[in-house]
Amino acid sequence: MSGRAAELDAADPLAGFPGRFLPSPDVVAYLDGNSLGRPPAAAAQRLADFVRDEWAGALIRGWTGDGPWTSPEGPWMEWPERIGDRIAEVALGAAPGTTVLADSTTVLLYKLARAAVDAAPPGRTEVIACTDDFPTDRYVVEGIAAERGAAVVWAADVDEAAALAGPRTALVVASHVNFRTAELADGAAVTAAVQAAGARMLWDLSHSAGAVPLDLAGWGADLAVGCTYKFLCGGPGSPAYAYVRPDLHDVLRQPVQGWMGRADPFEMGPGYRPAPGIRHVVSGTPPILGAVPLVVGLDLLAEAGTAAVRAKSVALTEFAVELYDEWLAPLGVELVSPRDPARRGGHVTITRPGFRAVCDALWARGVLPDYREPDGIRLGLAPLSTTFAEVERGLAELRDLLARG
Amino acid sequence: MSGRAAELDAADPLAGFPGRFLPSPDVVAYLDGNSLGRPPAAAAQRLADFVRDEWAGALIRGWTGDGPWTSPEGPWMEWPERIGDRIAEVALGAAPGTTVLADSTTVLLYKLARAAVDAAPPGRTEVIACTDDFPTDRYVVEGIAAERGAAVVWAADVDEAAALAGPRTALVVASHVNFRTAELADGAAVTAAVQAAGARMLWDLSHSAGAVPLDLAGWGADLAVGCTYKFLCGGPGSPAYAYVRPDLHDVLRQPVQGWMGRADPFEMGPGYRPAPGIRHVVSGTPPILGAVPLVVGLDLLAEAGTAAVRAKSVALTEFAVELYDEWLAPLGVELVSPRDPARRGGHVTITRPGFRAVCDALWARGVLPDYREPDGIRLGLAPLSTTFAEVERGLAELRDLLARG
Incomplete structure (x- = not known):
């Protein structure tokens, strides 16, 4: 599957954008850009100038x-x-x-x-x-x-x-x-x-x-x-x-x-x-x-343009749903978000009993989605700052956690 | 009179504070700290860290x-x-x-x-x-x-x-x-x-x-x-x-x-x-x-402490009133603020017909008080960032402008 993420990242017309955000040293996958967006690197300079x-x-x-x-x-x-x-x-x-x-x-x-x-x-x-x-x-x-x-x-x-x-x-x-x-x-x-x-x-x-x-x-x-x-x-x-x-x-x-x-x-x-x-x-x-x-x-x-942003957003959530189907559905996880990308925004929500503790365990591993009652893990995939590799790494950690029980 | 400002600055227990704010290259006297305070130098670093x-x-x-x-x-x-x-x-x-x-x-x-x-x-x-x-x-x-x-x-x-x-x-x-x-x-x-x-x-x-x-x-x-x-x-x-x-x-x-x-x-x-x-x-x-x-x-x-801040504030406004008495009252300027420092806050307001244009002229010289209708020039003297020399320079410019008509 990692070939697939690499392929998607290589073909991404917005591939240059994630590198224009400031690094987060201990973060393995940031899957909460729908709650707090990452800081553009230029924002730090603009604040200093300001x-x-x-x-x-x-x-x-x-x-x-x-x-x-x-x-x-x-x-x-x-x-x-x-x-x-x-x-x-x-x-x-x-x-x-x-x-x-x-x-x-x-x-x-x-x-x-x-x-x-x-x-x-x-x-x-x-x-x-x-x-x-x-x-x-x-x-x-x-x-x-x-x-x-x-x-x-x-x-x-x-x-x-x-x-x-x-x-x-x-x-x-x-x-x-x-x-x-x-x-x-x-x-x-x-x-x-x-x-x-x-x-x-x-x-x-x-x-x-x-x-x-x-x-x-x-x-x-x-x-x-x-x-x-x-x-x-x-x-x-x-x-x-x-x-x-x-x-x-x-x-x-x-x-x-x-x-x-x-x-x-x-x-x-x-x-x-x-x-x-x-x-x-x-x-x-x-x-x-x-x-x-x-x-x-x-x-x-x-600079990215609305159409490209939406296309990347759909590609990211489609990829998350694809990984969900392959890795998470067999482990008893359910998809809360619409399967039709035309009816879905920029995040994907999945659920399973006990996800509160699972979300805490993900955070401890540097994978950062967010949690919403009841038992929902929200994967927020920001089109400008999220890579396909990041989505894969995050969901692989989740799969491993669930597989281990 | 500049001996007096130097003397007051030399005796100021808070003399170290004005230097802890970021410089404003073209500003001769900032007399509007009661409207927008100057940026503490540490604020720039704190923002970058943040x-x-x-x-x-x-x-x-x-x-x-x-x-x-x-x-x-x-x-x-x-x-x-x-x-x-x-x-x-x-x-x-x-x-x-x-x-x-x-x-x-x-x-x-x-x-x-x-x-x-x-x-x-x-x-x-x-x-x-x-x-x-x-x-x-x-x-x-x-x-x-x-x-x-x-x-x-x-x-x-x-x-x-x-x-x-x-x-x-x-x-x-x-x-x-x-x-x-x-x-x-x-x-x-x-x-x-x-x-x-x-x-x-x-x-x-x-x-x-x-x-x-x-x-x-x-x-x-x-x-x-x-x-x-x-x-x-x-x-x-x-x-x-x-x-x-x-x-x-x-x-x-x-x-x-x-x-x-x-x-x-x-x-x-x-x-x-x-x-x-x-x-x-x-x-x-x-x-x-x-x-x-x-x-x-x-x-x-x-760090400065409330008592020292109030003492400096009173000293600054007293000095402004002193300069007003000596330089500005003879030129037809009136004092709007209470003369008793116990009844006066951190700014001093003076008035004369035509002060709107005078305030503009002060700004053009890098002396920055603010203007309030009708015909009021407000001298905002921020205890932590204002020097006595600055008050003197600002009011000397005002005196020169008025004396020249």
């Missing part, structure tokens, strides 16, 4: 771009929109002026969901969410429903959520790629079904951006949020992004009214008027330093 | 502290509380378990103010805020009042706010050091007055932490928030902090229910139950990389 030239060199002038220094990303004041535009272009299939970098995914979910619930016509007092979705999406929706006197309608998954949307629905919240199973939703169809019911759709793109192609413009998507520390390689806790379709900017009003979302932040006058365009989603001072590595991650992704 | 050893070396294991690496700040999952404790100890005069690092000041203001308004007894439907406060504080309060059907009562300043607190007041929001004038409130007296009226007090400490001594425990403070990129040197857009008095943790409930604020984030089960203790204030994934320089800033502050 501290010396931009923070120390420009000091307060960095905000407006005065002084001796010009950042490729423009004055810091413009980063929320400029980096938002870059995310939109590279990863979301969205137009400029629709996406902003800010806060965390949770806070942005709160802002956009609140805005959508508040703007719903009378009688639309239900929010549909998925029992199977990432916890923060569920908790945010429950909190908003409680405070606005709305009801949460629970769907098993995104397709059921779309089917449940009706005359009482204000908003549907769902992930495009399921964080546990990697099931990939039909973004266009779900959006259309929700909109046909007169409701708005809020996508969580955390597990899709950077791994599967997105076309928010083509879907006519209403709202979306996502994190940047997975396939976009922004680093631990890097800022999140929010997308709002342009015609909704004047209709929706998010509740966290801060100085940076005001029409003129530096006037500092009385009374809040939201900025026109996507900027109204921003609240406080943008997290500049924490966004520096993300810029490098986006550059790498743009 | 990227290599923690992000690349530990990868996903950084969250739990497994693997070959141990961070001095502990597993990333614990950073919100551990760095919160450090801020509490070094800058806030608060006990462990009361302070958490998260989000931006604006978002934390929203969370705590919403929690306090929601928990107020029936009939307490007013929030008092100051017309003179930093815009985000005002906008957040206006937004919350609008959504909760409360009224905003405007006070001219923090003392008037305390005096206005009465049987209908739910919450008073005010800055401990005024962002424009540097007026320093009596934290203990204001807190006591607001609490005597049966209301809760939410302090914005953005312009005080790291420059003036704080004693949240001694004041019996209810709630506080603040940013870390001013005197704490966390870098542009570094995360903010929130303080909640221990007995309020079970009483107040902030509205942004995210997975990181749940009792057990990794259970990922149905239904949100807030974590016990201060952790319930956290919503999304903590901004780890963006918090790295802050750790270094806090270490520098701890």
